Amino acid sequence: MNILIVEDNSRISEFVVKGLEENHFSVILVENGTDARRMITEKEWDLILLDIMLPDIDGIGLLQFMRYKKVHTPVLVMSALSDPEDKIKALDYGADGYLTKPFLFRELLAHINALTRRARISYTTPSEVLACDNLTMEIEKHLVKRGERELTLTLQEFKLLKILLENKDKVMSCAQLLNDIWGVNYDPNTNIVDVYISYLRNKVDTEEDNKLIKTVKGRGYMIHSPE
Numbered sequence: 210m211n212i213l214i215v216e217d218n219s220r221i222s223e224f225v226v227k228g229l230e231e232n233h234f235s236v237i238l239v240e241n242g243t244d245a246r247r248m249i250t251e252k253e254w255d256l257i258l259l260d261i262m263l264p265d266i267d268g269i270g271l272l273q274f275m276r277y278k279k280v281h282t283p284v285l286v287m288s289a290l291s292d293p294e295d296k297i298k299a300l301d302y303g304a305d306g307y308l309t310k311p312f313l314f315r316e317l318l319a320h321i322n323a324l325t326r327r328a329r330i331s332y333t334t335p336s337e338v339l340a341c342d343n344l345t346m347e348i349e350k351h352l353v354k355r356g357e358r359e360l361t362l363t364l365q366e367f368k369l370l371k372i373l374l375e376n377k378d379k380v381m382s383c384a385q386l387l388n389d390i391w392g393v394n395y396d397p398n399t400n401i402v403d404v405y406i407s408y409l410r411n412k413v414d415t416e417e418d419n420k421l422i423k424t425v426k427g428r429g430y431m432i433h434s435p436e
Contacts, residue, residue, distance in 0.1 A: 211410025213258070269299065275303060339374035344413060366409055378433060
């Protein structure tokens with residue numbers, strides 16, 4: 210497994226590189242955003258470990274660059290920023306996981322293993338188009354429409370809607386959605402799924418008579434086909 214580490218703190222990078230190499234990972238370290246951007250465009254990686262506070266291009270800027278270029282490599286953010294809003298921002302811009310410094314190495318390893326398991330599931334599906342009623346999603350084009358109205362979704366909104374459409378008429382629990390999209394362990398106090406469902410409803414269902422996104426009280430959410 211080839212891992213790119215983007216980290217400018219030498220104490221942390223030495224700790225991470227040493228641990229990963231001892232666990233037989235192939236690791237390349239860069240210490241600024243400019244070099245990271247070049248490495249991301251020149252080579253394919255299995256995983257990127259990304260700090261947020263970098264000396265030139267910060268981690269959020271790199272996330273935006275990657276996802277704009279349709280680089281779907283899993284990204285695990287390693288950051289000293291622990292405020293929930295910082296975590297939500299990183300996830301919204303395309304991070305697949307968030308690990309707050311300081312952390313134990315086995316905690317990092319657990320996150321890497323979880324992301325690796327999820328990465329085995331292809332980002333695309335055998336069907337190029339997912340649909341429910343007049344809602345359509347063209348996977349390869351990253352295009353979502355409700356009737357003739359094109360919807361502008363963030364990467365996390367797109368992932369959430371994709372999973373709901375792939376499981377049409379099936380209830381998806383918050384724990385399932387958290388694990389599949391954000392890769393965080395379920396916490397009853399975490400409302401990120403509820404927040405993103407609200408975002409989706411405001412884009413998918415606001416102008417329509419048939420409301421497709423349903424709440425199943427005490428169980429979760431689903432995309433429901435109108436009768």
